[in-house]
Amino acid sequence: MNSLISDLIAIVGESGVLLGEDVAQRSVDWFTGAPCQAKAIVRPQTTEQLSKVMALCYQADQPVVTHGGLTGVVHGGIASPDELVVSLELMNQIEEIDAVGSTMQVQAGVTLQRVQEAAQEIDMQFPLDLGARGSCTIGGNIATNAGGIRVIRYGMMRQQVLGLEAVLSDGTVVSSLNKMLKNNAGYDVKQLFIGSEGTLGVVTRAVLRLQPYMPSEQTALVAVPSFDALTALLNLVSKELANSLSAFEALWNSHYKLMTMEGSKHAPLLSTDSPFYAIIETLGLDEEQDAEAFAQVLETAMEKELITDAVLANSSAQREGIWAVREDIEWLVRSLKPLFSFDISLPIPHMDEYVNNLEKALNEQFAESAEILVFGHLGDGNLHIMITVRDDSLQSRRQVEELVYGSLVKYNGSISAEHGVGLEKKEYLKLSRSPEEIDLMKRMKQALDPKGLLNPGKILG
Template structure:
């Protein structure tokens, strides 16, 4: 029995059987019970290697999991699959404070690493709402984005070195702490964003950045979309490289979150577009003066209302308007949610065409919310569906509009099972075939998270 053989590798206490995991929810979003043969918790790279060698020899499917916070059914298993959790591999190494890097095991939770780095006045270049549960392995496997991408890039850009165990147990160790490395193919980038389908990430060397000491945050309201991309350009140039966030919010989401009894509206309600922007720097007085001057200029260049946060509490209140989904979840009992990338030039027409299509094709819907990390070209869309069975209509509406603009059907949340059948809207059949070919070389038995991103025999576009 495979569970006994796994227990011989990691110790009996670190293998859980079907009965012990079936009371556990599948992931952050699904309260359905976990279905799997069992769960194994290795404590070292050597144990991960031995587990995979065994599973490779037996043709046993393995589903890697971190904090299970992904939004795309990426850790969903079948009853005969083995789950592999990295939770016992969570060590954080000593920080190299002057050169700015740290070696960390894949099971370490992001927030622990952030706190550790903050103790040395350094910052991890990754931050997102799931920071308290998401692990470094999961974040890298998903190439996660979040609220700091404008400044530091996505997860991909944070990695200096990586250690990965291949499906047959081979260990690829390249834990280098320097930025320049032109010694052949950059293999680490193949595994970052591969959603657990090409190898198990066991350790990483991550960049750390100096922790900014000043922060300025503003909310602005606009009658028209036109001045917003211009403002982004002005702030990017004028803020001496300190612009760290530029979020756009369409009216319905702002108005919902600032309804009476909810959050206080910092700028007038009922206008078509809102921008929340933030700069973080190292010279508090000069940073504040520069920021204020540019916000005043924005008022002259098309904004119809603006407010600058005067305290940390006010800054946090501004961000809650963007990040609070309680009202939305209460309003949309059945929701279609999307995470797309578009050129800035296409965002206005996308929003307009989307609203029209939703009204026409989803009669009885309970609303449409559009907002997102505009500075990264990333919009999030939430549609209140009239009923659950209408989700494919919403998907078709959104993905057709995205494909027509050569956008990405996933900006930062990945593909998993949820978006697999729509991958052809963003990637050509030749590209998907190339991905499948890489998968078959690195995982010839198809044991690592099979069926995620694309089907084994090539994707079936809809």
């Protein structure tokens, strides 16, 4: 290993390789703060450097774990003492912006927020958005096929990528930096790497698709009397605001109450006695017309008794205040510690039954110690479930996982909606993918990474 590290330093320079305490002080898990245990962290600055790094590791049979912004929550960034980490943090340049073609070419280490801001500077937008925008990187967003709050309108990360470049385990550079919406010349190679969590190749650069900037934002937090009313409300706004609806986030009472309780940073904007709440947001071009249409839909919803109360944001500060109730995960984690976090999806009509049955099962198994919070991107079938049983032992975790994931089978749900599989969910992959699908995944892994050096043990084991 020492000889390999010397060779790596010759490629990326002294400052490009971190050792000892510089490695240990880095956390690889957002929830637990667990330190990195890798032998070294290698930080290339170019695709060429990374290609040489991977070629050396391939010759030495050296396993490699890729790091982006380290905001993942499925242990995808964990590395053992005999593994190397390749961090893309120094590959952080925005290389080209094409306002006419509506594209942006970036290196993988650029943060999502920088891409969003660069798009705004040319009166465009990059629509992917999530709470970790200031830390998560485009490479990580691609590797996990990130979702976020605007999937209902713009789709997941997969829909935002026109082309990409990746380095394979043996150092081969696969450059498919396509800038066209239409390109049916053979297989769509980029799709191999989107959502592969660094197990098939290391994404180094990407061509992103930009959208027109929408200066008009309408945001409301509403109280909803029942789950049936919640789904009816979603249908109403989807129909009446079809051309502008950008987000529909649902908050179960337990989540809203915790986030606005005494001692938190968020005062309750509505009373805390409603069983459900929703954040509804639209993006448009005409502030006056959009505001009128938005208010009319909320009035209709009130008349139909789909909502019982509402607060509309009249400024960017008020809008941020509404979204903070949804996005302040730090307060949630601190309040429920030790916490088990889940990211699942299932058909919307079954959500209420699923959550109620899960809560009942948790209470039966863990008595008074169990607490469950639910919120999520209702419009795209994605729920985030936070559970504490006041015990973070491996036995308790396994019991909770069996309840959460096992209950999804009857609804044909997914164990992962947008966070990936990593180490945390790989043994449950069989609940959401058929044996034939898993076999095909293994054959793809064998073809692109025959020595099993890329993110070993993740997804498939």
